[in-house]
Amino acid sequence: MELLQKKAIEVLNKNWKGNFSIPCANLYPFQWFWDSGLIAIGFAHFDMPKAEKEIETLLDAQWENGFIPHIIFHTETDTYFPGADFHLSNLHPQASKKYKSTGMTQPPVTGFVxxxxxxxxxxKKATLEFIKRNIDQVYFNHEYFYHQRDPKNEGLVYIYHNWESGTDNSPIWDDIWSTMNPPEYTFERRDTTHVDPSERPSKREYDHYLHIIEIAKKYHYNDEKIMELSPFLVQDPLFNAMLIKSNESLIKLYKLIGGHDAKIKQLQLWQNKSIRSFNDKLFDERLGVYVHYDLRNEKSLNYISSSSFSPLFAGIPDKKRAESMIKIMMDKFGREDQYLCASFDPSSERFNPKKYWRGPVWINLNWMLYRGLVQYGYKDIAERVKKDSIEIIEKNGFYEYFDSRKKVHAEENAGYGGHDFSWSAALLIDFINPKEDLKF
Structure with a gap:
């Protein structure tokens, strides 16, 4: 374990760019929102100043309305498409004047980070001072979501692009693509020059992605117009679970700091409404797990993915629902010939164990699942998730994602996407250096 941790530290230091981290060289040369949060957790174990700077740099790119973009373009490079010149974040009147970025966001992990x-x-004293200086910006980000992304005032926020979900090419989105017919765009992909094209989204999928952005750009990233016109409008269980988990953390931290009763009260109101709606609207009794809701077409997207289990991390299900979820997970995802936890239902015809979010194992989702399982008392299954996560990194290296089939790992390298990937390294460090939960 000592050697593995040493390698993980080397990966994080290699991907550190002075005041922020990149996920990995070449493929992802900028700062990503939820990557940065998870990377900071790894840095905190051996270099707290870098962990703090990671978060400060991310928050420094916050827009005047509380929005935090999913990519911040700190450097000029043509190795990534679509870049700053395509996204044109400055179309929004409240966009950051300091940084170019996208006009999309990502799962709001910063509160629990x-x-x-x-x-x-x-x-603890020094870290609490750091938190005091930055927590209000995180609260402002949550305020943005509940004021601008919750049209029905039900405590569930929407995403308007699949990239906002973090699970970019999930088979769940196939149902939405079938309702759209975007133009054929002409562009030069960059990702497929760095990794095997068979592991990445297709050209036609990218047409859908770009079309949604073009609609948002046409209306200067105006939230009301996006809500009215975007063909993609989804209440995502992973995204909303991250927001709920971060609400809980902000409540704890504000209580620790003291003197923020109004914010605590507001967070608790959001929290109560969100959890109630989450359970009422997103839990599928037939499938026994949480699912996505297509707000544009007013229908549930009834598929099981790793996102279906993320509410465990946020403490959302009651014991009965948690038991149902874990039974489904072990029956479908937990066979002896599979590593936990595939990103999509291995029994589905849409499952692809090599293709990005269509089936591979991702360390970030496993880390959340591990935490959730421990919280609900499923220690043995939690240990399997942790053991599987460490084992696939030991066998293959710090890749972006991994094949979920054990036999493939015995025959060839089964790590895919970016290599020396920052959050795989960061969360490996956290896995092998557990901290007991504090009693706030």
């Missing part, structure tokens, strides 16, 4: 930094810290 602040709590993780505090748990890991050896100097």
């Amino acid at each position: 602040l709590e993780e930094l505090y748990k890991i810290s050896e100097d």
Whole structure:
């Protein structure tokens, strides 16, 4: 374990760019929102100043309305498409004047990341001072979501692009693509020059992705217009679970800091409404798990993915629902010939164990699943998730994602996408250096 941790630290230091991290060289040369949060957790174990700077740089790119973009373009490079010149974030009147970015966001992990930094810290007083300086910006980000992304005032926020979900090419989105017929765009892909094209989304999928952005750009990334006109409008269980988990962390931290009763009260109101709606609307009794809801077409998207289990991390299901979810997970995803936890239902005809979010194992989702399983008392299954996560990294290296079939790992390298990937390294460090939950 010591050698593996040493390699993980080398990966994080290699991908550090002075005041932020990139996910990996070549494929992802900028700063990504939820990557940065998870990377900071790894840094906190051995270099707290870098962990803090990672978060500060991310928050420095926040827009005047509280929005935090999913990519911040710190450097000029043509190795990534679509880049800053395509997204044109400055179309929005409240966009950052300091940084070019996208006009999309990503799962809001920053709240619970602040709590993780505090748990890991050896100097709690200094870390709490850091949190005091930055927590209001995270609260402002949550305020943005509940004011601008919750049209029915039900405590569930929508995403308007699949990239906002973090699970970019999930088979779940296939049903939405079937309702659209975007133009054929002419563009030069960059990702497929760095990794095997068979592991990446198709050209036609990219046409859909770009079309949604073009609609948002046409209306200067105006939230009301996007809500009215975007063909993609989804309430995502992973995204909303991250928001709910981060709400909980902000409540704990504000209580620790003191003097923020109004914000605590507001967070609790959001939290109560969100959890109630989450359980009422997103839990599929027939499937026994949480699913996505297509807000544009007013229908559930009844598929099981790793996102279906993310509510465990946020403490959303009651014991009965948690039991149902874990039974489904072990029956479908937990066979002895599979590593936990594939990103999509292995029994589905849409499952592809090599293709991005259509079936491979991702360390970030496993880390959340592990935490959730521990919280609900499923220690043995949690240990399997942790063991599987460490084992696939030991066998293959710090890849972006991994084949979920054990036999493939015995025959060839079964790590795919970007290599020396930052959050795989960061969360490996956290897996092997557990911190007991603090009692706030």
